[in-house]
Amino acid sequence: TPLHGLLEALPKCEHHLHLEGTLSPELLFTLAERNQVALPADAAYASPAALRARYAAFTSLDDFLGYYNAGVVVLRTAADFEELAYAYLSRAARTANVRHAEVFFDPQAHTARGVAVATVVAGFHAAARRAHADHAVSALLVPCLLRHLPVDDAAACFDAMLAAGLFSPTGTGTGTGTGSPPLLAGLGLCSTELARPPSAWAGIFAAAAAQGIRRTAHAGEEGPAAYVAGALDVLGAQRIDHGTHAADDLGLLARLAAQRVLVTACPVSNVVLRVSPSLEDTPLRAYLAAGVRFSVNSDDPAYFGDMYLQEVFCAVQEAFAFSVDEWALIARNAIEGSWCGDERKRSIG
Numbered sequence: 001t002p003l004h005g006l007l008e009a010l011p012k013c014e015h016h017l018h019l020e021g022t023l024s025p026e027l028l029f030t031l032a033e034r035n036q037v038a039l040p041a042d043a044a045y046a047s048p049a050a051l052r053a054r055y056a057a058f059t060s061l062d063d064f065l066g067y068y069n070a071g072v073v074v075l076r077t078a079a080d081f082e083e084l085a086y087a088y089l090s091r092a093a094r095t096a097n098v099r100h101a102e103v104f105f106d107p108q109a110h111t112a113r114g115v116a117v118a119t120v121v122a123g124f125h126a127a128a129r130r131a132h133a134d135h136a137v138s139a140l141l142v143p144c145l146l147r148h149l150p151v152d153d154a155a156a157c158f159d160a161m162l163a164a165g166l167f168s169p170t171g172t173g174t175g176t177g178t179g180s181p182p183l184l185a186g187l188g189l190c191s192t193e194l195a196r197p198p199s200a201w202a203g204i205f206a207a208a209a210a211q212g213i214r215r216t217a218h219a220g221e222e223g224p225a226a227y228v229a230g231a232l233d234v235l236g237a238q239r240i241d242h243g244t245h246a247a248d249d250l251g252l253l254a255r256l257a258a259q260r261v262l263v264t265a266c267p268v269s270n271v272v273l274r275v276s277p278s279l280e281d282t283p284l285r286a287y288l289a290a291g292v293r294f295s296v297n298s299d300d301p302a303y304f305g306d307m308y309l310q311e312v313f314c315a316v317q318e319a320f321a322f323s324v325d326e327w328a329l330i331a332r333n334a335i336e337g338s339w340c341g342d343e344r345k346r347s348i349g
């Protein structure tokens with residue numbers, strides 16, 4: 001198909017990728033065995049192939065999250081986290097020319113099982129250093145607080161990361177992954193969305209703002225446009241993850257454009273989790289028309305048919321037939337909307 005060669009060569013930044021969402025069924029079974037972790041007594045876990053088949057039939061965000069949260073329990077040691085993150089970063093660099101990745105992880109999913117945040121971050125940091133040396137890809141980490149757990153639990157998690165000195169002061173992250181910690185580049189919010197409006201996390205996000213920590217939030221995935229406005233107003237989010245339902249409100253799109261908010265779109269994820277009926281129904285053209293800046297991202301590729309970033313770009317091109325100029329704008333906005341320093345941005349493209 002026309003442009004696929006150009007799309008492969010395009011220097012990319014990925015901003016919406018959950019490292020736990022890159023856990024393949026095969027690695028899940030390998031780590032369960034290695035770490036002696038029991039898998040659920042459910043027919044879906046009969047084999048990696050059976051699990052893959054179940055992943056092909058998600059009915060909603062929550063249906064997916066049940067499997068995603070069941071999977072993370074096999075991750076226990078710093079070496080496990082390093083293996084997971086290195087596999088993603090090297091694949092992204094090799095197959096999609098991803099030059100810079102700002103990747104999410106769920107600290108509470110690990111601390112709840114007695115795995116220290118420091119262990120998780122040490123593994124990811126080792127992977128980032130190695131991937132930078134081997135593939136010239138830079139990485140920044142963004143911990144996401146989990147909406148399905150009590151707000152107090154999220155507050156305790158944030159306070160612990162802050163006290164441990166894990167956050168980089170804004171603007172100092174090189175994004176090369178070569179420095180020593182701290183390397184958490186911002187704070188995010190994810191997991192189930194319906195019936196969990198952003199307001200409950202306002203206090204934590206205000207505390208992050210007071211510390212000069214960047215903020216982003218999943219909003220408007222299953223939730224309404226009002227939750228996207230809430231993420232901006234109540235959480236002070238500087239980025240919006242998904243944002244799909246923002247397109248239901250043209251005034252909100254105008255505001256996202258005026259405030260130069262980067263929307264981290266995940267069109268394949270939206271189709272797999274039934275947020276959008278088809279790729280053509282995802283709001284990428286509406287964003288372009290309204291002047292909303294967005295990047296194109298893979299979200300949880302191991303759960304979504306192994307659609308990593310190159311596969312997502314090609315699928316988007318099949319659906320939208322963007323012009324060379326439109327792709328150049330999308331790629332430029334992704335670089336400019338990144339949280340790495342200006343020097344790193346210039347070296348990306």
Ligand code: ADE
Nearest residue numbers: 018190191192218299300
């Ligand atoms: N955690 C991992 N993937 C997610 C998604 N698509 N939405 C909300 N939380 C998530």
Ligand code: ZN
Nearest residue numbers: 018190218299
């Ligand atoms: Zn996500």
